Every structure is written in C-alpha cells, then in structure tokens.
Amino acid sequence: MTSVTEQLNTLFTSIAFAGRASADDWVRDSGLTRQQGFALRYIEENQHRDVIARELAVVSGTTPASVASLLQGLEDRGYITRTPSPDDSRVKLLAITAAGSDLIEGFDEAVSAAQVRLFSGLSPAEQEQLVTLLERIIETAGVPVMAAPPRRGGSPSGRRGPGGR
Template sequence: MDETRWLSQREQEAWVRFAAVLELLPSALDTQLNKDTGLTHFEYFCLSVLSETSGRKLLTSELAARTNASLPRLSRVLTKLESREFITRAPCTSDRRATEVTLTDSGWDKVVASAPGHVAEVRRLVIDTLEPEEIDQLANISAKLLTRLDPDQRMLASSPLYRRR
C-alpha cells in the first residue's frame, strides 16, 4: 500500500481556503439571484446556456453535459422552469428517444433581466477582487483543474473552443 502524501502546511492552507470558496460562492450567487430574480444560480445557468445556443435549444443530454448536471437533477430543474414557462420540452424531431429543451421568449426575457445583477455580483465577489494578472492565473488554474475534473470535456468551460474567445 502506498504511503499517504499528506499536505504540507502551505498546501493545507491553500486547500482549506479553496474549499471555503467552493462552499461560499454558490450560496452567495444563489442569494443574489433568488432575491433579485427568483432564480437559483443553477436555474439561471441552465437558461443562460440555452440563451447562448443556436435556436436557443439543446437536447437534454447536451444541456446536462454543459451544466455538469445529472439527468435527474436537470429534470427537476427543467420541470420548475417549464412550469414558469421559461422553457419548453418536446421530443426531438430527428431522434424520438431524445428530448429538446427550448428557451421561450419569456425565458429569454428572464435571462436578459437577470444577467446585469448576476454579472455585477460576479464582479463584486470575484473579478473586481483580483488584479488583471490574477484573473489570467485564475483562468489557467481553473483550466488545469478541469483537465482532471472533466477529462472528456463535457462542460463547455473545459473545451478548447471556450478559451479566450
């Protein structure tokens, strides 16, 4: 059995701080979006991903991959978004086994109305806290972590196509 490679003091400090960010940031984003728009961050993320696609439509499996969600989690969120008439779901015309998710005009309006507050909060919590070179470092560190966390490049952020558009 291999001996455990314990974290050094410096590594432990980095890990504990990073773990705290992982815990606190989603809640902070949820709080702002929920207060201002009635959406969770994941609901907003789903609508946002759809808003950036051709025809504002994706197969459920593609949306799950781009949002890094399990199909059951995505299905629950899509049910909520559909009840609020932000999306529609229909069988795919080219593959009846698949379901297409389409952003409605109301969903588009919700994304457009939600984006400014969300971007302001992302700026306040992350971007404006960092120096320009630290933003590049954050992008590079995140890309490296994604090579381990998403080796199949299922998420758009992991794709080489997403790099510095």
C-alpha cells in the same frame, strides 16, 4: 500551525464560495432554484444547436429523471418549450421562451459586479500579478483550465480562467 499550502487552499475555497454565493443570491431573488437557473441559462446559450434533456443531465451531473422533473416545472411556468426533433420524434428539443429569457436577464451583470467587488481590494497591477501567478500554477501543475461560460448572446466573457460556473 497551518502550512502555507493549507492557507492557500482555504483562501481559494473562500473565494470560490464567495463567487458562488453571489450567483446563488441572484438566483434565489429570481424565484428559481440553482438547478433551474443553470438550466435556463444553459438552454438559452445553447439552443441554437438543439439542446436535449440528456445533454442537460450530463452537463449538470444530474439524473435524467431529475432533469425531466425540472424541465416539466420550467415548461409549466412558461419558461421553456419542448418540441419534437425533426430527426427523432422521441427526442425533444429545448428552447427558452421570452418569459424565461426575461427572467434571467441581468444574471451575468450581477455576477460580474460581485466578482469585481470581490477583487476590488487589489489594484489593477496586483490583479494582473495574481492572474500571472495563478496561470503559472495551472501550467506547471497541468491543471485543466475551466473556461467561464460565454456571456448572454454568445459573446466571450473576457479572459478565460479557472473557475467558471
């Protein structure tokens, strides 16, 4: 017999994987790998503050060598540029090109639509009740809330909550 705690963990895991699967479907259809899609989106959202490869390696949990290879591939395909930093010519600043931005256009909308479908079996009141219960779990357990990444263009993505990408 499965305990309620085990059932909850199984259900949370299933929901998380379903959300990730929708993002993976979109990325696959774009012709990118998950890592390339993440890199393009991260660079686009943060290029205003001079993103460098080392930062991308840290936030993605990837080795610098893997990031260097990934960036070379994105640059070869015309999706990013790397330019020397005015402060240190050994450091390259990353920026997304118009082609790279066009490629990832629609990602946020596709993922958001998949999330809406995922929770559509609950009424708006039930969704609010679920949010309240989950926030209580987060608060009493002292679990850090993982903020969802901002939407393209830097505007907030709405309610911040557990999960995110």
